Amino acid sequence: MTDPATAVAPAARRADGTVPELDRTQLVGVTIGVTSDRRSDELIGTFTRRGAQVVHAPTMRIVPVTEDAELLADTRSVVADPPEVLLATTGIGMRAWLEAADAAGLADDLLAALRGAHVVARGPKARGALRAAGLPEHWTAASEQTVEAVDHLVADGVDGRSVLVQMHGAAGREELDPLVAAGARVRTVTPYHWRPPRDPVAVDRLVDGVVARSLDAVTFTAAPAAVALLDAAGARGLRGEVVASLAAGAPGAGGGGVLACAVGDVTAAPLRAEGVEPLVPARWRLGALMRELSQHLADTPRARATTPAGVLVVRARTAVLDGRPLDLAPGPLAVLGRLALAGGAVVPRAELLAVLPAATDDHAVDVAVGRVRSTLPAGVVTTVVKRGYRLASA
Template sequence: MSAQRRADDLASALARRGAGVAIVPTLAVQRHADEARLIEQTRRLLSSAPDVIVVTTGFGLRGWIETADASGLGEAIAALLAGTRVLARGPKAAGALQQVGVRAQWVAPSESSQEILAVLLDEGVTGRRIAVQLDGVGDPALVEGLRRAGATVVELPVYRCAEPADPRATGRAARELGDGRFDAVAFTSAPGADGWLNSLHDSGCVDRVRARVDDGSLLLAAVGPQTAEPLLAAAMPAVWPERSRLGSLVRLIVAELSRRAITVDTPAGLLRIFAQDAAVADTALGLSAGSLAVLRLLASRPGVVVDRETILGVLPGESSDPHSAEAAVWRLRSSLPDPEIIATVARHGYRLEAGPTS
């Protein structure tokens, strides 16, 4: 996960479905980065109400209201929102408005600031006063586009995106992605996706990761189309749910990983193999790297005998002793719900039994 905001919520939802999750924020979010200016701008709005308020993120709206409330302005901001035309940049921003009892008059379906700009320019903004709750990178295209068209823009800086707190962790995660140690990366913001791409370039892993994305062994899942834009611009195919919600993103990740996993029907149930582990009948096996490598090899040719020399070729290290292959198969069998899933074929090797129990 490249997220910092709501990372625990997303991680918990995936963990409840059996996933192992690593949270590696590719950017840091600095709240209250310019609180004095935010309060000053808020007081300006309260003394002279704008024609339109644009809410770009749910996180930003909640931060604005919390900051205003700490200065004794919370109720006044709620009343201002209720009495002003409000546009929301996507369902998450609209949902945050609903939580404070405000219904957005228009919601950008693709979470794009360009959509909001197009709607406002079509209406005409000359001489109008428009308040924009800025996202973490400032949304310069929206702000400058409105100003060029003749609007007066009041900027509301609630938070700021910055470099990750632990660059070494992002670099390590980038290398592990290239090594095939993760099945998916989840993104909840476009700046986070940009930061992730930068971490790949900085670590020299972009080509290896791109190869995994292209061959389908690494899933890139974004919460919405705007979040996916940096990935698509970098020729990294990504998927996103129809509704830009964390719950929808979780369900999409689960469905996509199940579809992409190496699967074999065995007498003990459906075997699924992922980057770091495998499961039989939806029960995780907790395999070591060596056991997983052997299982992946056998599952790549179910029902076919694989000799000991071939098994030795996928094990860590450089052993040429056939007994090492036998020991690896023994360890793998000890982790399976039914050891007979792997059959021994005397003087030839081992075979993964395919097909349900008769």
């Protein structure tokens, strides 16, 4: 099986069909927050292999209900009374259900009961799990949303038919009301649930990083994870600050905030409801998210300038000069970032003071500039008498 962390899309291959080597310096200096519980190793491995630092804080966790009495009772009911229609909403849910059935000695009976059904998938992940189980689908929702699959079934006609829906962990039955209104006999089975995080302190640290804008990006692979991060911030009175930071980091927003990256439109929905436009890959897959986010971050740092000592790139927590990370505290880093944004123009002390929240006078600016100078080669930062400071251009 291909590892999506290292998979290369056809468009990324060379003209001769060979695959370019992984750029292990692509994300040097970048800091990325990862909110996912499941498959987080793939995300973390991809980003760290490219040189990034990762802050891992699962905002929710998936709990399979392998030995849940209700799930086993629902499974026996399906075996005894097979459905005419099966709607599978998630790949992980279908696999968890079959694993639970197998643990109870019911897997063969369950598959036999489902093979006669008209099978509909909410999206490609559910479709893949269905096919792996020998249950080829008749139709797949392009939007990966339950509402589209439900509308399709209603249009197809479900009056008097038995419809079984494999629910996902955060779903509500209200999504199925149109089926009931159309005359369907609806049953559900829920193979897993979303639960609070194992480490709420880590989530609080992630919230703090978003508020302080000390992350370059934060990834979301499920809508409940996005909702949970916003709720964790809200519980501390920081929801507005988190939303403002993520909105400022949106593609085309001008930079300075934390870029939110969602695996697809379903995952992006809670963020968009708050006015945050995340980066969403063209293909709603984990591998596409990793590739497109990596390229976006490589192409759009918070600031970039060409100096006599090499190319300077400023990130959320550090700066990189000619490929070498610089050791700078947040205050001097903010000053360097402002100088880099100016593109060689003079930056008055008052503007540099504004990026030092705890500072109150020009002396603090001079101290911060002194620390920047001690980190950079001589001559990169120059003083313009009575006007301010500037970065020397190559």
